[in-house]
Amino acid sequence: MKKFSILVALCCVTGSIFAQTDPSQLKKEGNDALNAKNYEVAFTKYDSYLKQTNGTDSVTAYNCGVCADKTKRYADAAKYFDIAIQKNYNLANAYIGKAGALKDLKKNPEYVETLEAGLKAVPGNKTLEKLYAIYYLKEGQKFQKTGNIEKAEENYKQVTTLSSKKWKTDALYSLGVLFFNNGADILKKAAPLASDADKYAAEKAKADADFKKANDYLQEATTLSPERPEIKKMLTQVQESMK
Structure with missing residues (x-):
């Protein structure tokens, strides 16, 4: 009887397997x-x-x-x-x-x-471009906050390869702000050196190079998206600093 019960159980399991596969x-x-x-x-x-x-x-x-x-x-x-x-x-x-x-x-x-x-x-897929842009813009911001200008620039520039006008403009604007802020920071730190003409001039040259980069990126952003007022405002501020 015991053997019969096992046989029936095995048959049921086997049948279940075949039914499910x-x-x-x-x-x-x-x-x-x-x-x-x-x-x-x-x-x-x-x-x-x-x-x-x-x-x-x-x-x-x-x-x-x-x-x-x-x-x-x-x-x-x-x-x-x-x-x-x-x-x-x-x-x-x-x-x-x-x-x-x-x-x-x-x-x-x-x-x-x-x-x-x-x-x-x-x-040109919009969703893929959005995901790609957001990733690299966030990476750029992360490096910018830590003062790693080269890595920040590298990440922001990844976004400029996209076809989307919005994301390219955002990246160019971010690059402009990045170099304007860095130039302004260099000048601020150089202020105590004003009495040493040569040292101050060397630091000002570094700041001016950053302002030039900021100007170039913002000019490109303005050409791409002339309707965006924040770019024009930042560009004006950069050009005032270059005088």
């Missing part, structure tokens, strides 16, 4: 769950389906990435969005999804690499 059924159940916004179930079904079918279904891989992201499975989200990218499906959104997952994983180098790859694949 039908790929088409898993995909259907995943689609139903996604339509019902039950992302947890949808991810489980899609994940099983894709593993059984070697991830060949780009649409389902993308949908699985969405469900993984919704359920905070960011490593899985990055993996499945990458499958969609490799299969050239819904490229812009797949790159955006993968980048977002990598950002949540705090993988900044991979995040930036994904944005760059996305911009090559889908040039």
Whole structure:
């Protein structure tokens, strides 16, 4: 009797496994769950389906990435969005999804690499450009606050490569402010040296070089976005300092 009970139990388990491993059924159940916004179930079904079918279904891989992201499975989200990218499906959104997952994983180098790859694949995409610009503008601000002018300039200039007028202008304006502030700071620190003509002249030359850089960046920003009053105001202040 005991052997019979074990046999029945094994048969039931085996039957259950076969019932659950039908790929088409898993995909259907995943689609139903996604339509019902039950992302947890949808991810489980899609994940099983894709593993059984070697991830060949780009649409389902993308949908699985969405469900993984919704359920905070960011490593899985990055993996499945990458499958969609490799299969050239819904490229812009797949790159955006993968980048977002990598950002949540705090993988900044991979995040930036994904944005760059996305911009090559889908040039001018507004969301990708926005994410790219915000990242480098924040990095520039971070270095500017610590007084690392070279690194701040390097990061701000990354944004000037974009096609968006807004983001290019923001970057050029930031560069103008960066060098104006640095020039003004040099002059402030040089004030006690006023009695030593040579030393003061050397410091003033450094400040003037920064004011010149600020002027050039702001002139470019004004040409690009003449309607923005803050740029004209800053440019006037810079030119007054150059007299």
